[in-house]
Amino acid sequence: MFNIVDFLPVGEENAITMTELAIILNCSKREARALIYEARCKGAVICSSPDSAKGGYFLPKNNDEVRRFIMFAEHRINSTKEATRSAKKFLKKGGFS
Template identity: 45%
Template sequence: MDDLRNILPTGKSNAISARELAAKIGVSDRVLRDIVTEDRVKGIVICSSSAGYYLPANKDEIREFCNFMEKRAKHSFIAIQSALRALGEVEGQQTFIP
C-alpha cells in the first residue's frame, strides 16, 4: 500500500476508528500504526483523535491535532520522568527521542 490518502476520510467528524481502518485494509492494529507512522514520515498529514484517523479538512484541524499530540507527548514525558525517578536516575540525564 502506497499510503492511506485514498482510504482515509477527510475531516475530524468523519474519522474512522483504527480497528475499522485496519479491517478495511486487512492488517492488524499494530501494522496499521506502523503504516500511519511511515506515511507521516513521508510528510503525509494524517490526523487522529479519540474517534480515529482522518485527513485534515483545514488548517484548524491540523492545529487541533498538533495540540492534541503535544499534550499527549507531555503526559508521556511526565510518566517517564516519574518512572526514572523511581529507578534512581538523575533528572536531566534522560534522552528525549522524538
C-alpha cells in the same frame, strides 16, 4: 503497494477508527498503525482525534483541524514525559538493587 492516505476520509467528523481501518486494509491494527507512522514520516498530514464518540484517523480539511491535532499530540507527549519522570528518578536512585 497502496498508499494509506487513499483510504482515509477527509474531515474530523468522518474519522475512521483503527479497527475500521484495519478491516478495510485487511491487516492487523498494529500493521495499520505502522502504515500511518510510515506515511507521517514521509510527510503525510494524518490527524487523529481522541473523541470517544467518533475518534479516529482522518485527513484534515482545514487549518483548525491541523491545529487541534497538534494540540492533542503535544498534550500526549507532555503527559508521557510526566509519567516517565518518576520512573527515571527511581532508577537514578538505584532502582530495585
